[in-house]
Amino acid sequence: MSSSLRFHVVGKAFEKKPVELPESKERPSEYFAKYVFTRQKMQQYLPSSVYEKMCDVIDNGSSLDLATANAVAEGMKQWAMELGATHCTHWFQPLTEGTAEKHDGFVEHDGRGGMVEEFTGKELVQQEPDASSFPSGGIRSTFEARGYSAWDPASPVFVIGDTLMIPTVFISYTGEALDYKAPLKKALHAVNQAATEVARYFYPDVSKVISNLGWEQEYFLVDEGLYAARPDLLMTGRTLMGHDSAKNQQMDDHYFGSIPERVASFMKDLEIQALKLGVPCKTRHNEAAPNQFELAPIFEETNLAVDHNMLLMSLMHRVARHHGFRCLLHEKPFAGINGSGKHCNWSLATNTGIQLHAPGRTPADNLRFLTFIVETLMAVHKHNALLKASIISATNAHRLGGGEAPPTIISSFLGKQISDLLKHLEESDDDELISFAGKQALSLDIPQIPELLLDNTDRNRTSPFAFTGNRFEFRAVGSQSNCAAAMIVLNGAVAEALTNFKERVDRLIAQGVPSMKAILKIVREDIRTSKPIHFEGNGYSEEWRTEAAARGLDVEQSAPLILDAYLRPETVEMFRRMHILSLAELEARLEIKQDTYIKKVQIEARIFGDLCINHIIPVATRYQSQLMDNIHRIREAFPEDEAKAMNADNISLVRQISQHASFITAQTEQLVEARRVANRITSQRERAIAYHDTVVPLLERIRYHVDKLELIVDDELWPLPKYRELLFIR
Ligand code: ADP
Numbered sequence: 001m002s003s004s005l006r007f008h009v010v011g012k013a014f015e016k017k018p019v020e021l022p023e024s025k026e027r028p029s030e031y032f033a034k035y036v037f038t039r040q041k042m043q044q045y046l047p048s049s050v051y052e053k054m055c056d057v058i059d060n061g062s063s064l065d066l067a068t069a070n071a072v073a074e075g076m077k078q079w080a081m082e083l084g085a086t087h088c089t090h091w092f093q094p095l096t097e098g099t100a101e102k103h104d105g106f107v108e109h110d111g112r113g114g115m116v117e118e119f120t121g122k123e124l125v126q127q128e129p130d131a132s133s134f135p136s137g138g139i140r141s142t143f144e145a146r147g148y149s150a151w152d153p154a155s156p157v158f159v160i161g162d163t164l165m166i167p168t169v170f171i172s173y174t175g176e177a178l179d180y181k182a183p184l185k186k187a188l189h190a191v192n193q194a195a196t197e198v199a200r201y202f203y204p205d206v207s208k209v210i211s212n213l214g215w216e217q218e219y220f221l222v223d224e225g226l227y228a229a230r231p232d233l234l235m236t237g238r239t240l241m242g243h244d245s246a247k248n249q250q251m252d253d254h255y256f257g258s259i260p261e262r263v264a265s266f267m268k269d270l271e272i273q274a275l276k277l278g279v280p281c282k283t284r285h286n287e288a289a290p291n292q293f294e295l296a297p298i299f300e301e302t303n304l305a306v307d308h309n310m311l312l313m314s315l316m317h318r319v320a321r322h323h324g325f326r327c328l329l330h331e332k333p334f335a336g337i338n339g340s341g342k343h344c345n346w347s348l349a350t351n352t353g354i355q356l357h358a359p360g361r362t363p364a365d366n367l368r369f370l371t372f373i374v375e376t377l378m379a380v381h382k383h384n385a386l387l388k389a390s391i392i393s394a395t396n397a398h399r400l401g402g403g404e405a406p407p408t409i410i411s412s413f414l415g416k417q418i419s420d421l422l423k424h425l426e427e428s429d430d431d432e433l434i435s436f437a438g439k440q441a442l443s444l445d446i447p448q449i450p451e452l453l454l455d456n457t458d459r460n461r462t463s464p465f466a467f468t469g470n471r472f473e474f475r476a477v478g479s480q481s482n483c484a485a486a487m488i489v490l491n492g493a494v495a496e497a498l499t500n501f502k503e504r505v506d507r508l509i510a511q512g513v514p515s516m517k518a519i520l521k522i523v524r525e526d527i528r529t530s531k532p533i534h535f536e537g538n539g540y541s542e543e544w545r546t547e548a549a550a551r552g553l554d555v556e557q558s559a560p561l562i563l564d565a566y567l568r569p570e571t572v573e574m575f576r577r578m579h580i581l582s583l584a585e586l587e588a589r590l591e592i593k594q595d596t597y598i599k600k601v602q603i604e605a606r607i608f609g610d611l612c613i614n615h616i617i618p619v620a621t622r623y624q625s626q627l628m629d630n631i632h633r634i635r636e637a638f639p640e641d642e643a644k645a646m647n648a649d650n651i652s653l654v655r656q657i658s659q660h661a662s663f664i665t666a667q668t669e670q671l672v673e674a675r676r677v678a679n680r681i682t683s684q685r686e687r688a689i690a691y692h693d694t695v696v697p698l699l700e701r702i703r704y705h706v707d708k709l710e711l712i713v714d715d716e717l718w719p720l721p722k723y724r725e726l727l728f729i730r
């Protein structure tokens, strides 16, 4: 595409008028959750006995009988119809990307040749979407063919357009999870049980522990017209070729800069729509890379936060198009500048309002704080390889280790205060640390921990799992992934660590050791055990890679090999013991992840090959011919010596083009061959490894030459919008 045409395309996108924002002066507090069947609406639309029953189902997980479900469905239908809904759908999160839905109208025959609007408890509670087109990783062949979706009452239903959306889990008929939500709910249940018991050492009135998640969603926006002219972006979500823009993020002028007007209008529209759907949007800003932005809500209970993130991602795609943009959620849409992550801020809190990962006022609070910090470290230490497996993908692999992204080694940064504290505990002996004055009074020789850990704003940006004052921030999660994958592992692993902790403490208590002393003893033991995961230094350095390996941490960088952690014995044992996933389910999940990896790389390789052969080489050849014509004409018109001098540069250019082009042609053939060889491998794991080891490096190698050609070839001829055009919204 010539540059004039390219700008024409931008212009077209430009002409699109942003969606009209609401005229009214309505405030967010007035329209928040307008389209959500909240408790308040339940109270309004349901008989009071049904409302009470539903609260019990939501809060305590008690079971739902059909009569109650029918009554709830009736109230929901009435509410949804008042908002214009005519359909309903079960909304679930299969192991592909994104969410799935299948709409059914509220209509039913009335028996007299007409129709009535109907929505029953049965339709609310369970549906049977044809499971056969969703990935199940062999579960279907091993078990039962059909799957069904079941209502998750803990996540409220909502209305989008004319459809009542019902959050559900998706499982096979024999009960195996076919989605992210079923194991997530089990992991949350496990961590609730384990953490409640530990919290009760300190606060006997605690009856529930809630896992909280506050995600920060990073994304890029590009002009819709330019996007349409980049087949690679369209098909893979990232640019497979493209030379650096002379200016990108080196001036640090985008981060927290003023938001371009068109983008601000998109953000506003997005926020209003998200707030109406109950997503508590809070923060928006420019990110480090040009055209990169972030949206973060206020944290919520993890189950709901996961649903809200999925909802937000689909809203982002939709709203962006109304503003002449495309939203890119790929972790590395552009080489050479920052990629996008989804930081997952995670913590535990009790139903009595205590933040378990935040320091408190009393010595007991401090010991509780240390317990939860150290047991989290125990979990991350033991399952560092699995945590990495939970966030790795063909796409996130491009991001990790570059820009602001954490490296492919999981470690935890704690900040100076907590590090010093752990060191102090580790080095002192029991009697120095704890003394009992009178019956209850406990004195801990633990330096006072300020309630606000201010110096934790001295962020270590390279740490994948950083403590940030009252929570941990898991930064390695990819921008387009479902955060449930990471949350299943994290909550499950912490549940296991806390269960182990309690067993050991109880053993000491049974031997007559006072409980606080027993806790302190085990905490100190665990500080030592989990020490290798604690790292305050530069995660990018080569020394860290060597040291991390010596510490026994997983330093694997190849995505297919990282995925193997899903079947490590300690993984299988943790998921079995915490009742989260069975071995068969884990095998299925791994199979799907490997398959997805292969397909992603395969698609990239195909589109890349097409672009090289159909776009790049023809254009390079055309430009080469133009140069050759020019050379001949000069030769005809000027004396030999003079012509020679005049042609020197052009001849050199022709040579360079030739060299790059023949490299590209030859290597593209190799790329096809590498795919062919890989495709013949029967073991899926080995096939994924072959794609990683042979196909991916070829893509990189060929790209280098394409990008060089981009610098040489006449801009008028270059067929693809360039980075400098894609990256700066006008
Ligand atoms: P930053 O970019 O500085 O890390 P943001 O304000 O963008 O911070 O996002 C921080 C996220 O962490 C928000 O979603 C916030 O609600 C969430 N958060 C704050 N406190 C907690 C907590 N105790 N547990 C979980 N998430 C939290």
Ligand code: MG
Binding pocket: 216, 343, 473
């Ligand atoms: Mg953050």
